[in-house]
Amino acid sequence: TMDAHSLEQGLHLHEYVSQRQHELQEKRQQEWSAAGPRSVSPFVPCALSRMGILLHAARIMQDDVVWDLGCGDGRVLHAAAAQYGCKCVGLDVDADCIADARERSQEQGLDSLCTFACCDLLALAPGAIRSGQLGEAAPLGDRDMEFAPPSVLLIFLTGHGLSRFAATLHSEWREGPPLRLLTCVEALDDCYDFEEAGGLFAEDALHWPISRLHAAHGVYVVPPHGVSVAEWEEGARASEPRSVLSRYAADESKAVALKQLLTSEEVASIIELGEEMMAVQAEDVPQSLDLFQDDAEIPSGIGNDELGRVEDYFHAAVEHRVAHLHRDAAFQHRLPRLLGRVLATVLATDAAHWRQLRGGAYGLRSAEYHTYTVGGSVSDPEHRDQGSLLTLVALLSPTSAFTGGSLLFSESAQSKRMEPFDLEMGDAVLFPSEKRHNVTPVIQGSRKTFVMELWAQHTNVQNRHR
Missing domain, CATH: 3.40.50.150 (Vaccinia Virus protein VP39)
Known part of the structure; x- marks a missing residue:
């Protein structure tokens, strides 16, 4: 059936x-x-x-x-x-x-x-x-x-x-x-x-x-x-249906620290898989985007395949590269125990704070390995992980390996001010995906992170869109 x-x-x-x-x-x-x-x-x-x-x-x-x-x-x-x-x-x-x-x-x-x-x-x-x-x-x-x-x-x-x-x-x-x-x-x-x-x-x-x-x-x-x-x-x-947080409520909410979520061995395993997937992904990254030949902006109404190509193109930039660990379910196959432990922590934390994963289906939208080098950042002041329910970010680098690269979150819905959120290697932070967040430019060295998004749809097998 x-x-x-x-x-x-x-x-x-x-x-x-x-x-x-x-x-x-x-x-x-x-x-x-x-x-x-x-x-x-x-x-x-x-x-x-x-x-x-x-x-x-x-x-x-x-x-x-x-x-x-x-x-x-x-x-x-x-x-x-x-x-x-x-x-x-x-x-x-x-x-x-x-x-x-x-x-x-x-x-x-x-x-x-x-x-x-x-x-x-x-x-x-x-x-x-x-x-x-x-x-x-x-x-x-x-x-x-x-x-x-x-x-x-x-x-x-x-x-x-x-x-x-x-x-x-x-x-x-x-x-x-x-x-x-x-x-x-x-x-x-x-x-x-x-x-x-x-x-x-x-x-x-x-x-x-x-x-x-x-x-x-x-x-x-x-x-x-x-x-x-x-x-x-x-x-x-x-019975109570799932209540997805509005952008206002997400910006008002507080991100939750998960101290030492990952062991040093788990950090090393994610980096190893991430570098491997980075090489695999590089083989089919679009070399150019015909999508933009006649228009400076992304057209409305494009499908998931096109959206995925757009993201993959920009995520291949040297200063901020992203590998999709869940591609062909590699993350689930290679690190199932790590995924299970992280997911259990996410479920318990969500139940205590937002209940975004209750009341319906949830799937793994993406599991990503990010590397930021000099100039790499997430600078859009309105950046949100639109369409997802919860996002987890874990730091994979010692703080001595880079300067800059601060993670910022919205202070409140009515304020444009962004607050820094300090992480040590192995620490993670969990937050509603629609909460505004940024990463300041890396000034020196290399910053590596693990990012996982859960959403109310199926589990993806390629990128954030399919």
């Missing part, structure tokens, strides 16, 4: 399944593996741009207990815990994924909220989810773990696994405390087991009530038992 996130999901499928056939083949005999005999589905991470709408559709609150059945490396639960402060439980048949999820929880400071265990979902005894006890469905090391029963169940399984698990889910949903279920890509009333004879023509004998309010995002909700779809959707329409 195609939805708004199919392109990004397809890239994950290619990376985690298509490109790893040899590795998966070697794991076919491993009992606790997504490629092994207990598995009903390979591990493919949830698209970043789907996660925001998934958690919004679940109407998660801080007092919820969110279980993710087939959690993989735990990234959805890490986002839920960081953004909402709720308790989370992740179960997956793949022992390596569970180990990864636990490590990521520690790295992101979420291990007090997130718990993970290895589990064969199809081997769960009746009532196991309601009781929070996995029993023999878990390997010996995880068998005695006990969990708080869920109020929200997230299930990211496709037709074969989802249809086999449906009866268990229906029993847990019907007989236990109020429980809302969310599936991705496929709905419980429309999934089929293609490995079973006649599976394609099987009827929905369980009669699931399904809200398709977010079907365009591939998200389907089963309301708590006894709550009709109409009642659930009426409540969803009444």
Whole structure:
């Protein structure tokens, strides 16, 4: 089924399944593996741009207990815990994924909220989810773990696994405390087991009530038992929508310092990837812009491809060069743990200050590596990251490596005065993207920064516009 996130999901499928056939083949005999005999589905991470709408559709609150059945490396639960402060439980048949999820929880400071265990979902005894006890469905090391029963169940399984698990889910949903279920890509009333004879023509004998309010995002909700779809959707329409800050409100807001967000090793890794992507990008930067032959200004109404070419042309200037780390998802592939930790910090900081990422989808608009040499600056007094929700800037250079290059922010909406914001190497600052900001000219040396923008659209794979 195609939805708004199919392109990004397809890239994950290619990376985690298509490109790893040899590795998966070697794991076919491993009992606790997504490629092994207990598995009903390979591990493919949830698209970043789907996660925001998934958690919004679940109407998660801080007092919820969110279980993710087939959690993989735990990234959805890490986002839920960081953004909402709720308790989370992740179960997956793949022992390596569970180990990864636990490590990521520690790295992101979420291990007090997130718990993970290895589990064969199809081997769960009746009532196991309601009781929070996995029993023999878990390997010996995880068998005695006990969990708080869920109020929200997230299930990211496709037709074969989802249809086999449906009866268990229906029993847990019907007989236990109020429980809302969310599936991705496929709905419980429309999934089929293609490995079973006649599976394609099987009827929905369980009669699931399904809200398709977010079907365009591939998200389907089963309301708590006894709550009709109409009642659930009426409540969803009444819930608080995303409130994007106006330019006035953004200029009035304060940027938030994130001291030592990046370690020295992470700084070095970003610089290494940035220099590599700079070289790759240089091969197809436009040598000239025909766009400007007859007009001194950028014409209105040009498309994203043309806007991208314009930015790439100017970002190739020696005094201020920009490399797109997210091009072909290089940043996500090469530095996934760093991205996860930074994203968790961004989600938690946003929840405490602006709530720009709540109430809908969000995606990675850009992850950029900037180098400023003598004369390099961002000097437009009205410069804003128009169209984005939040921007993060991290300093990658020691302050002794350059003079000038001060980061400035608007003092207020009614004042033209700009205030300096001091950063040391590894420090970052997070702010609403529509807040005015500048960089004064570098007078000596070289200044390097990492810039990440999140917006309310899909994750880009080329530049800031596509």
